[in-house]
Amino acid sequence: MIGRAASVRIAAAGLLLLALLFGAGSFQLGFRQEGVPGPGLLPALTSVLLLPIAGRLLLRPSILPGAEPLRAAPLLALAVLAVYGAVLPYGGFVAPTVVFLVLWVVAFHRRPLRRAVVLAVLLAAGAVALFHLLLGVPIPLWPWHE
Amino acid sequence: MTEALQQLAYGFSLAIQPANLVYAFVGALLGTFIGVLPGLGPLTTIAVLLPLTYQVGDPLGALIMLASIYYGAMYGGSTTSILLNVPGEAASVITCIDGYEMAKQGRAGPALAIAAIGSFLAGTVAVLALTFVGPAFARFALTFGPPEYFALATFGLALASTLTGGPPLAGVAMALTGILLGLVGIDTVTGVDRFAFGVLQLTNGIELVPMLMGLFGLGEILYNLERRGAASLLTNRIGRLTPTRRDWQESGGAMARGSVIGFLIGLIPGGGAILAALLSYTVERRLSRNPEAFGKGAIAGVAGPESANNAGATSAFVPLLTLGLPGNAVTAVLFAALLIQNVQPGPLLLQQHPDIFWGVIASMYVGNTMLLVLNLPLVGLWVQLLRVPFWVLGPSVLVVAVVGAYSLRNAWFDVGVLIVSGAVGYLLRKAALEPSPLVMAFILADVLDTSLRQALLMGDGNPLIIVSRPLSGVILALTVIVLGLQLVAFRRGVLLETAPDPQEPA
Numbered sequence: 001m002i003g004r005a006a007s008v009r010i011a012a013a014g015l016l017l018l019a020l021l022f023g024a025g026s027f028q029l030g031f032r033q034e035g036v037p038g039p040g041l042l043p044a045l046t047s048v049l050l051l052p053i054a055g056r057l058l059l060r061p062s063i064l065p066g067a068e069p070l071r072a073a074p075l076l077a078l079a080v081l082a083v084y085g086a087v088l089p090y091g092g093f094v095a096p097t098v099v100f101l102v103l104w105v106v107a108f109h110r111r112p113l114r115r116a117v118v119l120a121v122l123l124a125a126g127a128v129a130l131f132h133l134l135l136g137v138p139i140p141l142w143p144w145h146e
Numbered sequence: 147m148t149e150a151l152q153q154l155a156y157g158f159s160l161a162i163q164p165a166n167l168v169y170a171f172v173g174a175l176l177g178t179f180i181g182v183l184p185g186l187g188p189l190t191t192i193a194v195l196l197p198l199t200y201q202v203g204d205p206l207g208a209l210i211m212l213a214s215i216y217y218g219a220m221y222g223g224s225t226t227s228i229l230l231n232v233p234g235e236a237a238s239v240i241t242c243i244d245g246y247e248m249a250k251q252g253r254a255g256p257a258l259a260i261a262a263i264g265s266f267l268a269g270t271v272a273v274l275a276l277t278f279v280g281p282a283f284a285r286f287a288l289t290f291g292p293p294e295y296f297a298l299a300t301f302g303l304a305l306a307s308t309l310t311g312g313p314p315l316a317g318v319a320m321a322l323t324g325i326l327l328g329l330v331g332i333d334t335v336t337g338v339d340r341f342a343f344g345v346l347q348l349t350n351g352i353e354l355v356p357m358l359m360g361l362f363g364l365g366e367i368l369y370n371l372e373r374r375g376a377a378s379l380l381t382n383r384i385g386r387l388t389p390t391r392r393d394w395q396e397s398g399g400a401m402a403r404g405s406v407i408g409f410l411i412g413l414i415p416g417g418g419a420i421l422a423a424l425l426s427y428t429v430e431r432r433l434s435r436n437p438e439a440f441g442k443g444a445i446a447g448v449a450g451p452e453s454a455n456n457a458g459a460t461s462a463f464v465p466l467l468t469l470g471l472p473g474n475a476v477t478a479v480l481f482a483a484l485l486i487q488n489v490q491p492g493p494l495l496l497q498q499h500p501d502i503f504w505g506v507i508a509s510m511y512v513g514n515t516m517l518l519v520l521n522l523p524l525v526g527l528w529v530q531l532l533r534v535p536f537w538v539l540g541p542s543v544l545v546v547a548v549v550g551a552y553s554l555r556n557a558w559f560d561v562g563v564l565i566v567s568g569a570v571g572y573l574l575r576k577a578a579l580e581p582s583p584l585v586m587a588f589i590l591a592d593v594l595d596t597s598l599r600q601a602l603l604m605g606d607g608n609p610l611i612i613v614s615r616p617l618s619g620v621i622l623a624l625t626v627i628v629l630g631l632q633l634v635a636f637r638r639g640v641l642l643e644t645a646p647d648p649q650e651p652a
Contacts, residue, residue: 004576011577014570015319022326025341037599037607039333039340042591043326050322053315063313066578074368078569081364081544085565089558093549101541108371109537119538127545135201137553 002070008061010070015054023047077108092142097124154277157504161512166210169202170509173211174516177218182226182528183539188219189582190366192479193358194543197550205487206502210509212483216476217269217513220459221521224261224452225528229254238455240423244440244447251443255387255525260397260445261452262521268405268453269514272460275409277507279461280496283468287493290469292600293612297621299590299597302471304625305414307583308632317583320574324584327352328591335599347559354482354588356551356564361581363547364564365571367540387522389445397449400430404450408457412473413464426454460510467491467503471590475582478589 002010022043029040061067084100101120105111111119131137160166176198180191195215202208227238228245241261248257290298307317330341331351342348389397404426411422430450431440440447462473470492472478484491489502496503521528551564574581605611613619 007573007576008578011573011579014573015323018323018326022329022341029338029340032607033336037602039336039338041602042595042598043329043340046322046325046329050319050326053319053322056315057319064316064578066312068576068578070573070576071372074371074572077368077371078565078572081565081568085558085561088548088561097545097548101545104541104544105537109540111537119541123542123545127549131549131553135198135553137549138556139549139552 004067004069005061007070008064008067009058012054012057012061015050016058019047019050019054023051073108077104080104080107090143092140092145094124094128094141095143097127150278150281153281153500153504154508156500157506157508158511160206160501160505161210161508165204166207166505166509167512169207169211170214170513170516171520173214174218174513174520177215177220178222178517178521178524178528179218179531181219181222182531183222183534188216188223189358189475189479190362190543191219191222192216192476193355194363194546194550196355196358196479196483197553199483200486200553205484205489205499206505208487209480209484209489209502209506210513212480213506213509214513214516216459216480217265217456217510217517220456221262221265221517222528224265225258225525226532228257228261228448229529229532238423240427240451241448241455243427244442244444247441247443248445248448253443256389256393256445257448258525259387259522260389260393260449262518264397264401264404264449264453265456266514266518267401268408268455268457269460270511271405272409272412272457273507273510273514276461276464276510279413280464280468280503280507283464284493284496287469290493290617291615292597292604293615293618294621295593296597296601296612297618297625298469298471299593301621301625301628302414302465302473303583303587303590303594304629306474306586308629312578312580314629314632314636316579320579320581321583321587324587324589325591325594327584328588329595334592334596347557352588353554353560353563354479355554356560357567357588358479358585359547359551360564360567360569361571361574361585363543364568365575365581367543368568368572369575370536370540387525393445396444396446399433400426400446400450401453403429403433404453404455405457408454408459409461411454412458412461414473422454422458423451426450463506463510467495467506468493470495471593472586475585478586481589 026040026044026047029043030038031041031044032038057063080100080103084096087096098117098120101123102113102116105116105119106113128141132139132141161170176195177188177191180195181188192212192215196212199208199211199215202211223238224241224245227241228249231242231246245257245261248254303321307321308314326341328351330348332338332342332349333340339349404422407426407429408422411425427440427447427450430444430446431437434440434444434446436444459476462477465471465473466477466481470481470490472481481491484502489495489499547564548561551560552558554560571581574584601612602609613622
């Protein structure tokens with residue numbers, strides 16, 4: 001578990017990084033081009049406003065009293081989701097989805113394997129029936145589908 | 147007035163076409179179906195179901211379906227508020243207070259019925275008003291120039307970011323983040339690539355729909371992974387639905403006042419349903435002969451906020467359709483849906499696409515009626531849906547979100563956007579940063595950027611043009627006042643005191 005102040009600090013660090021990245025980028029884009037306001041103007045103004053707020057949140061996370069600690073299960077679930085997302089383009093929709101759902105239900109919902117398999121197969125089949133067959137979404141179902 | 151009625155009749159001729167009636171029915175049914183599932187609010191519902199509307203080729207049909215999903219999801223949100231004490235969205239927090247108390251006393255039936263009837267009446271009143279106010283707004287908006295648009299968008303963002311109930315600073319941070327993310331992609335004025343960092347798929351900007359599904363849908367699922375079993379269904383049987391004569395007497399005035407309050411607040415870009423519901427609740431408590439009953443199951447505490455909520459949801463279509471400025475996160479999604487259908491909301495919409503404008507308004511009447519007819523008899527079914535266990539619900543939403551994200555451009559990249567946004571949504575939620583202002587700002591970033599640069603061009607580079615023009619000057623002054631008042635109010639703890647905690651009824 002990561003404490004509530006750390007939750008705010010992680011979010012604030014993200015905002016700070018975003019402000020720095022976009023702020024630096026806006027200088028490269030330029031504030032004026034051929035006498036007219038340039039594409040870097042609004043990003044620069046916005047970054048300049050965001051920087052001190054992100055800094056304040058980073059230094060004083062207690063100003064967000066509703067913050068909660070980060071728990072292990074959702075973070076682990078995010079890692080599993082990321083792997084699933086990375087495998088999808090190579091493995092097609094069906095097989096990675098069934099494996100992912102079985103893993104998800106067993107690991108994060110603590111359900112028996114048999115129930116997890118039934119749910120995973122039903123959901124994958126339902127999604128294929130609704131989106132692929134009925135609505136015509138050309139989602140590659142298997143690794144050999146383009 | 148006659149012209150508006152003629153146009154409305156034209157809208158009805160479109161809305162009651164069999165295909166559009168089917169879209170309205172399917173939208174209302176699906177919206178309620180998903181909206182009633184615990185933990186899925188209207189925004190998540192719309193975001194998850196949005197890809198379904200791509201399959202509807204006709205823009206009017208797609209928008210009718212989306213609007214019906216919206217109303218259905220709002221009603222679904224009320225059901226979870228009353229029976230589970232889980233607000234589907236921020237505005238439903240107010241319904242939780244007395245609705246849940248009524249359910250605890252075995253009066254869930256009248257609470258659900260009054261919520262449905264109040265929503266129907268308020269929606270109808272708001273649609274009637276919209277019929278006449280909408281065209282007037284559109285005519286007025288034609289006089290707006292870039293400085294006025296910049297000022298209005300800034301005003302809307304200021305309101306949206308400070309009315310989240312949390313510290314104004316957090317809302318402002320989210321709005322600024324939304325602006326930055328909304329600027330990714332090719333600059334429409336110069337054609338320069340902005341912040342795409344060499345990623346080809348980002349040159350058209352970050353796709354809104356997978357971002358929304360991630361921020362709200364996936365973020366919600368991840369958040370709920372650690373909160374299993376937190377909510378409990380109070381009642382197996384709803385019992386008698388019909389409100390008593392006393393219920394009617396106590397609710398009638400509240401519904402009427404809630405409709406007016408909701409309609410007026412919804413007209414303001416960024417006004418928001420939570421402000422409408424909160425204001426209505428405060429008014430009802432002040433006007434009541436029995437104010438101590440509020441927080442203990444007063445039916446007026448359900449009727450007023452629910453009516454205000456629904457009227458506000460309808461009148462939020464006024465700034466969306468006539469100014470091209472979404473008033474809240476949900477209308478921001480509808481804005482994106484219109485753009486996907488190649489329809490540009492704004493003052494010219496009425497002239498260029500009268501079929502869309504009047505068809506949608508007429509379909510709101512149809513949708514409201516359909517919801518009432520659908521919801522009261524099916525309330526038993528909705529209650530059963532509240533029992534869907536989270537281990538079935540979460541994975542189902544995940545699968546729909548993944549295929550939905552892919553179907554947008556038939557690209558796996560958007561599934562990546564979905565997952566990254568889900569991680570961001572979870573983190574923001576844990577850090578008590580409300581993502582709605584981010585979404586609004588993301589959508590308004592282009593309007594802000596273009597109008598700021600056009601205004602500066604008009605003023606030969608002098609930013610004072612925005613302040614010196616009467617209308618934009620007044621709007622900017624209002625923005626400063628609103629921000630200042632919110633900051634002061636927050637420092638004094640006023641917001642924290644007035645925003646009730648659903649778990650701790652007042």
